[in-house]
Amino acid sequence: MTLDAIISQYRDVEGGLIEALHAIDNEYRCIPESALSKLAEAFDVPVAKVYGVATFYAKFKVGERGSNLIRVCESAPCHNAGAALVLAAIESNLGIKAGETTADGRFTLELTECVGCCNESPTITINEVPYTKLTPEKVPELLSKFR
């Protein structure tokens, strides 16, 4: 769906700006820069306000993300269960650091806080699906499924 088509579904919804951001994020995995002015016009608010809202929430990224989004939970239960080792294994497998996207645009790696799977820490999510009880050894095989 085009940005315009998505935005037009929410312009009359109360509090629809964030709903529209969710819908754009679902479709594009990010908030393209070009969406900001379109949203501002649809909701009749300054672009700065749209930018302020979009950047407040860690789920949204104004700009680009790769086609697969990996998030590594770094909250305390996952931290104690070895999240740093899992993160290091992912970083070395992909050749990028947290916050970066691979050159081929296939993966973006981000850090996140608790995703509610702390009974099976450490947890990462790939495209919002949790993968739990991870070890550095399991990382290469898991990532290969998304290559």
Added chain:
Amino acid sequence: MGFNKEKRIVLRHYGLVNPTSTEDYVNKGGYDALKKAKAMQPMDVVEEVKKSNIRGRGGAGFPTGLKWSFTAKITDADQKYVVCNADEGEPGTYKDRLVMEGVPHQLIEGMAIAGHAIGATKGYIYCRGEYPNSQKALRQAIADAKAKGILGDFDLEVRSGAFAYVCGEETALIESIEGHRGEPRYKPPYPGVAGLWGKPTIVNNVETYANIPAIIENGADWFAGIGAGNYPGTKVFTLSGDVVNKTFVEVPTDVTLREIIFDFGGGIVDGKRFKAVQVGGNSGGIIPEELLDTPIDFDAMSNIGMTLGTGAVFVMDETRDMVDVVKCMMKFFEHESCGKCTPCREGTFRLFKGMCKIANGEANANDLATMETLARVMNKTALCGLGQAAPTPFQTTVRYFAADYQKRL
């Protein structure tokens, strides 16, 4: 397992009904409480909830019936709202997810009863963005209940959070539903008087609403007689960390932490020794073994400087270094502070930097003392509970695990 204190009210149908089937829930007596409530005068429903003495399960322990009564007695509002706080952002907590994905209709029923009680025809469930499956389960259950005419004129909508811990604070949550940055409001006015879009609004936690059908069904006296008198009923706990049984348990509120960790939880993994437990998520206190015989009810916990909070029980064995753990927690708050008030914006940043300095062995006793002063300033002056409670893990570990700090100075 030699643990026989489990008692299920919130999770009484968990695993026993098909979450996607409204019929299944109805066949188990589901929505009978809504029918019963609708045959009662709204004020009588509020009174019943008041008499049950149920207090909020989302962290602050505010009496639910009292909260409802403020909003119920407002008669000149053209619209009121019932809002469910399903932001569940405290690390180590997954109790609300169990309700939303296991017994979504029970939450919906509790909210519909609240709608009748306070005179609201519209409700919102603000569910964290990390839980797409919960949102799906709720949306489906709501659509089905509406289609079957079960909800009458009560309209219910799910709104998704977007990975911001502060949006669990009720006024930040309201801001977020309205489509703004999730920054807490100045109080008063409280949401009960001027909440969502300025209208009278009650905000309660998932577990709070999920208790309501059973209270209406069995009566206030039944509920008030369970567990601790000042915080009756049950509480759902979620276990994580170095404990054998990393799972959930629902128990009356007069059991002790020791019973939860050792009798139910099976003790520490690999035969190691217990060192510490944090209760209530990242903003909760971290305590040593000597305090484990404290009952888990809200007031008993407050008496030892703890919060029951969400019921997250994060267990740490003898190998865990409190400086390392607290550094991780301070990073969380530094990231999650919304930046609206200075004590929290600056304070969370400074506490995180301070913990890094201690962890690197670069801090001295003066630095530690300055951090303790800063922590007290945050407790007293931050705008919302985030900044007020953020120093808690630091403060409690300095108090109970001083050796971990001393050896780095």
